[in-house]
Each structure stands twice: as structure tokens, then as C-alpha cells.
Amino acid sequence: MSAGDDALLADVRDRLLARPGPVTDADIAAAVRAGGRVLGAAGTLRAVRAVRAELTGLGPLEPLLPARGLTDVYVNGPDRVWVETAEGTRQVPSPFADDAEVRALAVRLVTAAGRRLDAAHPCADVQSAAGYRVHAVLPPVSTGGTLLSVRFRSPAGLGLEDLVAAGTLHPRTAELLLGALRCRAGFLVSGATGAGKTTVLDALLSACPAHERIVLIEDAAELRPAHPHVVGLQARHANAEGAGRIDLADLVREALRMRPDRLVVGECRGAEVRELLTALNTGHAGAGTVHANSAAAVPARLAALGALAGMSREAVALQAASALDLVVHVERTGGRREVRSLELLRERDGVLGTVPAAVQTGARLEPGPGWDALCRLLDRPLRDAAEPAPPDRGPRS
Secondary structure (H helix, E strand, O other): OOHHHHHHHHHHHHHHHOOOOOOOHHHHHHHHHOOOOOOHHHHHHHHHHHHHHHHOOOHHHHHHOOOOOOOEEEEOOOOOEEEEEOOEEEEEOOOOOOHHHHHHHHHHHHHHOOOOOOOOOOEEEEEOOOOOEEEEEOOOOOEOEOEEEEEOOOOOOOOHHHHHHHOOOOHHHHHHHHHHHHOOOOEEEEEOOOOOHHHHHHHHHHOOOOOOOEEEEEOOOOOOOOOOOEEEEEOEOOOOOOOOOEOHHHHHHHHHHHOOOEEEEOOOOOOHHHHHHHHHOOOOEEEEEEEOOOHHHHHHHHHHHHHHOOOOHHHHHHHHHHHOOEEEEEEEEOOEEEEEEEEEEEEEOOEEEEEEEEEEEOOEEEEOOOHHHHHHHHOOOHHHOOOOOOOOOOOEO
16 A cells, blocks of 8 residues: 555544444444545455454454464564464564554554553463464563564364374374273373464364363463363453452362363463362363473473462372373474373372373384373273383383
């Protein structure tokens, strides 16, 4: 568009922002026509789309959305914009003229989600009405200008068969996980940020028996399992006066009154681990995700989270070993995400550890020391092992 068109759109945007209530596409088109410039039908449609992007969309970032497989956009400053797709991460030309434009977009996205982003609150993490996650940091907390990260949800949930087709899951791993669901094993999906934990958990929940009632507890609603009986609960941040906060621990307690067959915490990252482990030791099957560099690091991670809730290491070990059976570890190499191992959680003398049961090596799924125990848990014949399993030497602490 020309400079005159840009000025017109800026004027239309400012006038519409000053109006109370929601703004429709018809309102935008009327405001464009009232601007006095003759744009024609096609020009008016382009103008409506541009103003809509400025008002409720991603503004200058909106043209990136048609990118196939787009999962994240990272703005590291006005001249450094990166996108992540299934092919990996790459830098793209920046649509921003200066840091003021980045800051204006970040403030609008955060404000639209009901939070503040200003000098008094320079960091914010929100979920938009459209479903994407927005994280923003302002200077001087960020040293190179305004930082903005946007994570998009998959347009359609992926099933286990889709993950097998994509190479995320080995076919035999998928069979083992289906067996774990049938026997109502408790499990955690572990991995680093962006490894694909939510995608894997979503697919597993979609494969749960249709008669089960699944209650989801999340800080920001991201799980969307294709299951007929799902109830979602989402945490709420405090308002500007510091009131109204509902955290994950509160939601776990609420969920127990909803008669769940399967209780799911989207991400265990704080003191809510105490309520979760307590709930799962009262007969509820459970699942969740946890950040960890490896499956073997999950016990230490749980111990650290339990400490936040005032639990001793021994208490965490005993409760976790009783409530959880498996760790499903996901890793990302470049743009490729893979379930690399299934490990059993075991407690011995007050110490929680893991025992590798099945490990993906290249294109092969190799049995580990816990293979026989996994087969017994899933009620599978031991002869299903591709190779004899090494002896079980106990958990790794």
C-alpha cells in the first residue's frame, strides 16, 4: 500500500480503537469508506484485513501465518524476526520499522488478554482469544529491545497414528503406550521446552477409552484431545489489584470434586505437584508433562517441585512411585521431535529413580533393563521383546 493508504489505515485504526465494544468487519469497511479515499472493492477488502490484523490479529506479523507448519514466531528486536516450522528455525525479513512498533504490538496483545505490560509489569505471558500463547519482555529487563514470542496451536489435534506417520513415535512405542492407557498406568511426558510434550500428551489422551471422564488442569489451555468426555480447567492470574488468582493447586482440588477417571495436569512446574500426587494416590489415573533434560532427570525435577510444596525427598519418592508408572521422554533434534524412551519410575529406600524399558536407537526400538517389568505392567507376553533384556539393576537415582 502507498503512504497515503498507510495514513488512512492508521487513522481508521485509531478511530475504531477509541470506540467502545467489539468492532466488526462491517464497522471497519464503513470507517474505511468514510475516510474519503476510493479504494474499490478489492482495495477495501485489503484495507479491512489490514485493519483487522492491527486491531485483533498479529499486526505486522499477520502475513507470516500462512506458513506451513508454523509453530512459533520469535521477535528478538525490531530487525530480528525468526520463525519455527516443521523444517526448523530460520530468520525472516522483519516487518517492523523500529522497536516502538514491536512494543506497541506486544502491549496490545497482552492488554487484549486482560494483563498489563508496562514499566511496572515488564514481563507477561498470556493466551489470546485466538488460542496462541504470547510472551513479551520490555526493556530494560530485555537488553536488546522488546522481546516477543508467539506460539501457535496445531489447527487440528494429532492422533497416535499421525505421530507414527510423522516419525515422532516408533510403531512399537505406540503399541506400548496404548497398552499403558488400557491398564490405566500413570505417566509423565518429559522433555525440554518445545520438544513436543503437549502434542504427545494430546495424542495419548485422544486414545483413552471413550467412557473415561478426563479433567484437564492447565495454566493456559493448550490440550485439545479428540475425546468425547473432556472437562477443562484453566488457572487465572491476579488482577491489577492482586486479587482473584486461582492457581493450579486450587484447580487440582476442584477437579477432585468432578469425579475424574483421568486427572491431567498440563504442566507440573510448582507446588501443585503435592496436590497432584495426593490425588493420584486416591485411585485416579493421572498424566501430565514436566520439563526435564532426560527421563533420568525426572526424579530430581519432581523432588525440586515437591520441595516448593514443603515435601521431603522421601515423601515425593513414595508418592510418585505409587501414583506414576512411566516416563515418556521426548527430544527435539533440529525440527524433528521423537519419543526417545519409555522408563519405569521406581522407588528404593526412599530414593526415586528410573529404569529404561524401551529406548529408540535410530530406527530400532531396543528393550532396556526394565523391559520385562514393563511387559508385566502392560500384561504383554515377554516374548514380544525384540532382544533379551539385560538384567534389571535397579533404579538410577
